[in-house]
Amino acid sequence: MEDFKFLFKVVLVGNAGVGKTCLVRRFTQGLFPPGQGATIGVDFMIKTVEVDNEKVKLQIWDTAGQERFRSITQSYYRSAHALILVYDISCQPTFDCLPDWLREIEEYASSKVLRVLVGNKIDREDREIPTVVGEDFAARHNMYFLETSAKEAENVERLFMKIAEDLMQQARSKDLPRYDSNTTNISGRTSAVSDNSCCSKLA
Amino acid sequence: MEDDTKTRFAEKHQDLQQELDKLKSQEEELFKEMQSFITQKSHVDAKIKTLGKIVPTLKNLKLEAQTLVNTIHDIAESSETISNKVRNLDRARSRVEECQQRVGDLIDLELCSQGVQTAILNEDYEKGAGHVHRFLSMDQSLLQRTATDVENISSVLKAVRTLQDAASQLRTIVQHKFDEAVKMEDLGSVERFFKIFPLLGMHDEGITKFCNYLCGKLEETAQKNLHTALNTSLSDKRYNVIYADTLTLLFEGLARIIDIHQPLVETYYGPGRLLSAVSLLQKECDKQVKRIIIEFNKHRQVNKKINQITEIGKMSNSSSFSKIEKFDPKEVDILIQEITIMHVRVELYIKFIRRKVLGDIEISTAVAEERIKSIAALDKLINSSDLSRSKHELLSHYLQLEQYFMEESVSKAVSMDTPDNSQHTSSMVDDTFFIIRKCIRRAISSGSLDGICAIINNACGVLENDFCAILRGRLRQGYPSGYLDLTQAYNVLQTSIQQGRLQPGDTEQIRTAFIIALNNADASTEYVETLCDSVLYDVQQAIPNMNTNERGKLESCLSGLSSVITNLRDVIEYGMQQLRASAIKPRISPWVDSFLNINHQLSEDELSEYEAGESFVQTLIMNLDSLLSSFKESLTSSNYDGLVKMLTTEVTARLEKVILKSTFNRLGGLVLDKEVRALASYLTTTTTWSVRDKFARVTQIATILNLERVSEISDYYGNEGSLTWRLSPPEIRTIMGLRSDFKSDDVRRLKL
Ligand SMILES: Nc1nc2c(ncn2[C@@H]2O[C@H](COP(=O)(O)OP(=O)(O)O)[C@@H](O)[C@H]2O)c(=O)[nH]1
Numbered sequence A: 001m002e003d004f005k006f007l008f009k010v011v012l013v014g015n016a017g018v019g020k021t022c023l024v025r026r027f028t029q030g031l032f033p034p035g036q037g038a039t040i041g042v043d044f045m046i047k048t049v050e051v052d053n054e055k056v057k058l059q060i061w062d063t064a065g066q067e068r069f070r071s072i073t074q075s076y077y078r079s080a081h082a083l084i085l086v087y088d089i090s091c092q093p094t095f096d097c098l099p100d101w102l103r104e105i106e107e108y109a110s111s112k113v114l115r116v117l118v119g120n121k122i123d124r125e126d127r128e129i130p131t132v133v134g135e136d137f138a139a140r141h142n143m144y145f146l147e148t149s150a151k152e153a154e155n156v157e158r159l160f161m162k163i164a165e166d167l168m169q170q171a172r173s174k175d176l177p178r179y180d181s182n183t184t185n186i187s188g189r190t191s192a193v194s195d196n197s198c199c200s201k202l203a
Numbered sequence B: 001m002e003d004d005t006k007t008r009f010a011e012k013h014q015d016l017q018q019e020l021d022k023l024k025s026q027e028e029e030l031f032k033e034m035q036s037f038i039t040q041k042s043h044v045d046a047k048i049k050t051l052g053k054i055v056p057t058l059k060n061l062k063l064e065a066q067t068l069v070n071t072i073h074d075i076a077e078s079s080e081t082i083s084n085k086v087r088n089l090d091r092a093r094s095r096v097e098e099c100q101q102r103v104g105d106l107i108d109l110e111l112c113s114q115g116v117q118t119a120i121l122n123e124d125y126e127k128g129a130g131h132v133h134r135f136l137s138m139d140q141s142l143l144q145r146t147a148t149d150v151e152n153i154s155s156v157l158k159a160v161r162t163l164q165d166a167a168s169q170l171r172t173i174v175q176h177k178f179d180e181a182v183k184m185e186d187l188g189s190v191e192r193f194f195k196i197f198p199l200l201g202m203h204d205e206g207i208t209k210f211c212n213y214l215c216g217k218l219e220e221t222a223q224k225n226l227h228t229a230l231n232t233s234l235s236d237k238r239y240n241v242i243y244a245d246t247l248t249l250l251f252e253g254l255a256r257i258i259d260i261h262q263p264l265v266e267t268y269y270g271p272g273r274l275l276s277a278v279s280l281l282q283k284e285c286d287k288q289v290k291r292i293i294i295e296f297n298k299h300r301q302v303n304k305k306i307n308q309i310t311e312i313g314k315m316s317n318s319s320s321f322s323k324i325e326k327f328d329p330k331e332v333d334i335l336i337q338e339i340t341i342m343h344v345r346v347e348l349y350i351k352f353i354r355r356k357v358l359g360d361i362e363i364s365t366a367v368a369e370e371r372i373k374s375i376a377a378l379d380k381l382i383n384s385s386d387l388s389r390s391k392h393e394l395l396s397h398y399l400q401l402e403q404y405f406m407e408e409s410v411s412k413a414v415s416m417d418t419p420d421n422s423q424h425t426s427s428m429v430d431d432t433f434f435i436i437r438k439c440i441r442r443a444i445s446s447g448s449l450d451g452i453c454a455i456i457n458n459a460c461g462v463l464e465n466d467f468c469a470i471l472r473g474r475l476r477q478g479y480p481s482g483y484l485d486l487t488q489a490y491n492v493l494q495t496s497i498q499q500g501r502l503q504p505g506d507t508e509q510i511r512t513a514f515i516i517a518l519n520n521a522d523a524s525t526e527y528v529e530t531l532c533d534s535v536l537y538d539v540q541q542a543i544p545n546m547n548t549n550e551r552g553k554l555e556s557c558l559s560g561l562s563s564v565i566t567n568l569r570d571v572i573e574y575g576m577q578q579l580r581a582s583a584i585k586p587r588i589s590p591w592v593d594s595f596l597n598i599n600h601q602l603s604e605d606e607l608s609e610y611e612a613g614e615s616f617v618q619t620l621i622m623n624l625d626s627l628l629s630s631f632k633e634s635l636t637s638s639n640y641d642g643l644v645k646m647l648t649t650e651v652t653a654r655l656e657k658v659i660l661k662s663t664f665n666r667l668g669g670l671v672l673d674k675e676v677r678a679l680a681s682y683l684t685t686t687t688t689w690s691v692r693d694k695f696a697r698v699t700q701i702a703t704i705l706n707l708e709r710v711s712e713i714s715d716y717y718g719n720e721g722s723l724t725w726r727l728s729p730p731e732i733r734t735i736m737g738l739r740s741d742f743k744s745d746d747v748r749r750l751k752l
């Protein structure tokens, strides 16, 4: 088996162009990609981090923002452990769409999912959404809030590490591991690193 | 005084004599020398004579040396001149060549200018264009300079002008002729003039005009095909896939065009032109695809169905059980089939273009940077095309319809559930997995990995949320165990009837439903495992060149199916707990408790009497056997094993309890040990796995109670390789205390 104890699925959503792909690339590859095309469907990336000396594998799903990919991206909500909802602080419409995104999350995601609101592109001079407005929205909807810049690598590491730490704490406190011989499932349907899954023979 | 003088004189004389001798010998020597000089004189004279003769020769020598130096100097100078001359010669030769070229050009210019007009007049445009091509291949600025160098300026300039005129004339003619050929649908002439364009330096115009022509042809055919499609009668075999057929015809036509004309373009226009040709054709392709899809959406009522599905989704979410107009999943089944064909056709066509253009880029550009740029341009062309957008929309529609089909079909399978007598299960399991498999296979046939992954995700949702929930719901109703739990059974029945789940019937029916649900959950775990394997295999067949990232994506989605297995195991565990509470525990307890009514302090006589009659364990085994056999036939083997496991846990735990409430003497302990062994070996025969472990504590208790003396415990306790004790030292002491014949002091003194 691979040497990680926890596996968490993190899904990024939000309007096209807010910088989801850049955030993921910044975190997983440490770079700011120049002029890549819009994401088609979903992209899949993996990064293993360490929290309290434990290896935590983050499976990051970067989704396309456009309507026509919605039925693909929606199918990933159900099994997500964390959802990152991203808007662009220099683009009001991307903020205005947040309630629509929340409705979708409400409809398809698990109620236990960790929800994070991210205002990206804080390096830009032409800010349209003041920090407090974002903070306020996040507070009203019970979300963790962070402002980032994928370009300047600001708060990106912190965003994902915070998620890893929170999910780990959740997995440890809420649902203590069940010592079932069949599965090392840690929190019900979540964070399963199943060692006798029918798919382990793929690896 | 005299003496003195005498002496002095003598001395003087002596001195003088000596002096004289000296002089004499000197004279002699001088004489000898003179003699020698005299003899040498002739020799010296001869020498002097010879020397006198040499002097003029030396003078000559000096002169000659001087001349030599001068000569060498001259040679150096002249060789320098020669190499200059050679250089000049080279220059001259290249000038001559250049001149020859210019003369050649001039001659050709003359010939071309003479020929071009004749060619044009004779409508031999290939020849005319050939002349122009020759003219265009000349260095035009050089031509101008030549003109000024040559005496006959006007003739050269005239020729140039003639050819320039001819070129523009030909350009017009060829464009015109091409357009005319297009109008006349004269394919031969179209191709003829298409080949002439590059000779006139009109590569881009040629490609554009030709592609426009091809687009026109394409449009014509596409319109015809669409018209035919729209007029297809309902009874036609292809009616249900007629739009997929039409789309296929379009792509086949396009692919044929590209296949036929690519060599033509490459021969006459050179490699590296395919991307611009394809982007021109793509515009027409986009236009035609759009038309077909508009008609498809209209006639198949795609949007109406999608809207209906969305509405139904909203309604069921708001949990108002109002009757929404649902439609039969079969109705969308056919439509889904057609959409997947359409989607895979688009996918294949895009792959085809990519392959073709990449090949052309490969042979035409050697510079890596250029190549990357060209490939980026190709990707942009594809990704920003309406074709790609249509593909995404088809996939989106497909996913929504498939999701509806899957959910509705599964719910139908559940509602039409009928027990399958031979299999211990009911039809909903077979049916559900048939549907799920069908949906996933259909997704695979669409050719989109994102689509496949989405359907797998959705299938996990349906299985976990709907399917498992239904099984769990049926198990929640419990297993009424008949005469002992009449009230409970009654309650279950009542609620079931109230909820409309069950018709009033006998307990037997509820029991069967329970057992079947338990078996269904077990059978489903195997189905899911098989599904996982077969899907992976099928996807690898359908998309053979997945990269590691794509594989990771697929594997991650497939691992979602394994959490369905975890879910199913939870359901089974829940069912077992239900069974334990209602059917096992209430029955077993009184059977085991009868142990308390038996005397365990036996005399020899009592022992033989007990063994002659029906012993406790015989009765217990008989009861357990009849209880188990009532389940053996109806449970799947894995569930039956689970039941035995659970029953064994119950029996041993209960037995331990009643033993601790009894007192034994030596013979009583002996009997107990025998009985525990008998019970263990009976239960071992009922199942495929070992029950020894579950019996460990009770067996050890019996061993202690069967000891001859207190001290005998040391045979079993404390030495290496003895029993692995499941009992703690305080427990061992307690159990020893149950033996009435063991002194409590002895027990207390034991070192454990
Ligand atoms: N200034 C600035 N631009 C960004 C930042 N993140 C992304 N962008 C730009 O925003 C555009 C869209 O980014 P992308 O990651 O593709 O957005 P996505 O559609 O949400 O995945 C690109 O042109 C990026 O260069 C950021 O932090 N600062």
Ligand SMILES: [Mg+2]
Pocket (backbone or CB within 6 Å): A020, A021, A022, A038, A039, A062, A063, A064
């Ligand atoms: Mg993106």
